[in-house]
Amino acid sequence: MSAKSRRPIYLSYSGPQLLATSLLNKGTAFSATERRDFNLDGLLPARFETLEEQAHRAYLQYQSFAEPINRHIYLRMVQDTNETLFYYLLNKHLAEMMPIIYTPTVGDACERFSEIYRRARGLFISYPDRDNLDAILHNATKRHVKVIVVTDGSRILGLGDQGAGGMGIPIGKLSLYTVCGGISPAYTLPILLDVGTDNPELLHDPHYIGWQHPRISDQQYDAFVEKFICALQTRWPDALLQFEDFQQSKALPLLQRYQNRLCCFNDDIQGTAAVTVGTLLSACRIQNQPLSNQRIVFAGAGSAGCGIAAQIIRQMQQEGLSEADAKKRILLIDRQGLLSQAMSNLPDFQLQLAASTDELDQLGLASGADLLTVIQKAQPTVLIGVSGQRGLFSRTIIETMQDNCPQPIIFPLSNPSKQIEATPEEIMQWTQGKALIATGSPFAPVQIAQQNYHIAQCNNSYIFPGIGLAVIIAGIKQITDNLMMTASNVLATAAANQTIDQGLLPPITACQQISRDIALAVAQQAIKDNLAPPQTLAMLEAALEKHFWQPAYRSYRRTSD
Ligand SMILES: O=C([O-])CC(=O)C(=O)O
Numbered sequence: 001m002s003a004k005s006r007r008p009i010y011l012s013y014s015g016p017q018l019l020a021t022s023l024l025n026k027g028t029a030f031s032a033t034e035r036r037d038f039n040l041d042g043l044l045p046a047r048f049e050t051l052e053e054q055a056h057r058a059y060l061q062y063q064s065f066a067e068p069i070n071r072h073i074y075l076r077m078v079q080d081t082n083e084t085l086f087y088y089l090l091n092k093h094l095a096e097m098m099p100i101i102y103t104p105t106v107g108d109a110c111e112r113f114s115e116i117y118r119r120a121r122g123l124f125i126s127y128p129d130r131d132n133l134d135a136i137l138h139n140a141t142k143r144h145v146k147v148i149v150v151t152d153g154s155r156i157l158g159l160g161d162q163g164a165g166g167m168g169i170p171i172g173k174l175s176l177y178t179v180c181g182g183i184s185p186a187y188t189l190p191i192l193l194d195v196g197t198d199n200p201e202l203l204h205d206p207h208y209i210g211w212q213h214p215r216i217s218d219q220q221y222d223a224f225v226e227k228f229i230c231a232l233q234t235r236w237p238d239a240l241l242q243f244e245d246f247q248q249s250k251a252l253p254l255l256q257r258y259q260n261r262l263c264c265f266n267d268d269i270q271g272t273a274a275v276t277v278g279t280l281l282s283a284c285r286i287q288n289q290p291l292s293n294q295r296i297v298f299a300g301a302g303s304a305g306c307g308i309a310a311q312i313i314r315q316m317q318q319e320g321l322s323e324a325d326a327k328k329r330i331l332l333i334d335r336q337g338l339l340s341q342a343m344s345n346l347p348d349f350q351l352q353l354a355a356s357t358d359e360l361d362q363l364g365l366a367s368g369a370d371l372l373t374v375i376q377k378a379q380p381t382v383l384i385g386v387s388g389q390r391g392l393f394s395r396t397i398i399e400t401m402q403d404n405c406p407q408p409i410i411f412p413l414s415n416p417s418k419q420i421e422a423t424p425e426e427i428m429q430w431t432q433g434k435a436l437i438a439t440g441s442p443f444a445p446v447q448i449a450q451q452n453y454h455i456a457q458c459n460n461s462y463i464f465p466g467i468g469l470a471v472i473i474a475g476i477k478q479i480t481d482n483l484m485m486t487a488s489n490v491l492a493t494a495a496a497n498q499t500i501d502q503g504l505l506p507p508i509t510a511c512q513q514i515s516r517d518i519a520l521a522v523a524q525q526a527i528k529d530n531l532a533p534p535q536t537l538a539m540l541e542a543a544l545e546k547h548f549w550q551p552a553y554r555s556y557r558r559t560s561d
């Protein structure tokens with residue numbers, strides 16, 4: 001525990017109000033003196049419990065729920081009641097509880113958000129309130145906000161438009177900022193921009209708790225987001241803003257509009273790209289091949305696919321390829337088949353990555369070719385799934401790929417688990433245990449020929465907590481692709497000792513160390529790139545230790561003492 005966390009906190013509130021404040025509540029762990037000083041006598045049962053004892057009981061209660069969604073509801077209740085206990089519990093059972101508070105169960109929680117809604121958390125900023133944004137930001141229960149995750153609920157994981165139910169995602173992501181990145185929950189704020197929903201079920205659901213209205217027009221949307229960003233910059237000018245789960249037509253334009261104006265990034269474009277490049281580098285190390293030797297096919301060319309492709313190109317350039325040669329090693333396929341520059345309807349971000357007519361001729365492929373044909377003709381060594389389509393990677397697809405590449409790298413990244421292109425079990429069986437696999441959602445190890453293989457979870461949760469920590473310790477003003485690449489390389493280094501059976505990434509229980517390493521490396525790079533004021537490594541390390549929040553109770557004194 002750092003010296004800072006041993007200092008007492010001076011409080012002005014007491015009694016039921018203190019018990020109802022989740023950031024400060026200690027429940028049965030309030031000492032006799034605190035119970036007397038803060039008018040808690042009689043409000044709590046007689047016995048004094050330690051945090052460890054409370055966590056033990058909470059874990060038994062948690063285990064009494066069989067269904068993941070009920071475990072999620074229970075943990076969220078603990079979070080809303082006593083955040084110290086919640087994070088202590090998470091720290092203790094991280095591998096078990098991460099899939100409950102985050103992907104995949106958070107997907108169910110978003111789909112059933114209205115049904116399971118209990119208590120307010122974060123800010124819901126609805127379009128009808130657009131003239132009241134400053135007041136809304138002042139209503140937030142936190143004053144010193146340093147990390148914000150915002151969504152408009154329009155593309156929640158691979159589950160489409162969930163409207164206000166999308167709030168589950170910022171809440172889950174910010175829990176990981178705390179548990180993996182050591183960012184105090186007092187500094188985090190989830191925000192849902194409620195601009196309506198085009199999900200017909202939600203529009204007709206009598207229990208839907210969002211603004212029951214079709215999504216607003218593009219023009220209204222842009223003006224609303226602009227107002228939101230301006231209000232945010234006035235209220236918390238140094239906060240990091242993470243855009244999360246915005247639909248494809250909005251994600252990249254928003255990033256391009258705001259990335260030079262404030263400290264922000266899009267997690268699905270940049271965070272997913274950073275973790276995927278880091279994981280690919282780990283697979284390349286196992287194969288003893290540079291990334292620039294791989295031929296990569298993407299199934300899915302949305303914001304995640306194109307973001308990953310762009311980051312791979314940058315990494316290949318670092319390895320010495322020209323941009324044009326790096327591009328030639330990548331092919332993207334979406335609903336209209338293989339993307340080519342001959343297609344007249346492609347948005348700019350896809351056009352830049354689409355294959356040229358010359359490339360198509362060389363490979364003997366037609367514009368719009370289907371996935372199987374592309375695999376047959378282009379003979380890729382890497383297949384990345386960001387399609388959201390369960391079963392897209394059929395046995396034929398995988399076997400055809402392996403015909404030309406004995407140890408294929410296959411990353412079915414779509415989330416949550418039920419949207420995956422092929423399960424690790426299927427891919428391992430079809431390739432006789434040869435494929436190097438990483439998935440977006442967590443999967444149990446696969447057993448093939450008496451050997452257990454751990455499956456890496458190539459999820460942006462390896463990246464964003466460290467980015468947030470870097471912003472806090474170094475005062476970074478802007479998040480660039482170069483900083484994201486730094487994070488990828490730190491992750492690849494952390495994976496340098498992984499053996500094939502251990503999986504391509506260290507287990508998620510290593511996330512605190514990885515986040516610390518990412519934070520220091522990204523902070524140093526930001527200073528080099530003039531994106532943060534100069535500091536020595538020793539100063540950054542000291543700032544990191546000072547800020548790294550761990551769940552422990554601090555003693556309280558009355559303000560009047
Ligand atoms: O939330 C996750 O698990 C990863 C992610 O950003 C997404 O799938 O949109």
Ligand SMILES: [Mg+2]
Pocket residue numbers: 157244245267268
């Ligand atoms: Mg996301």
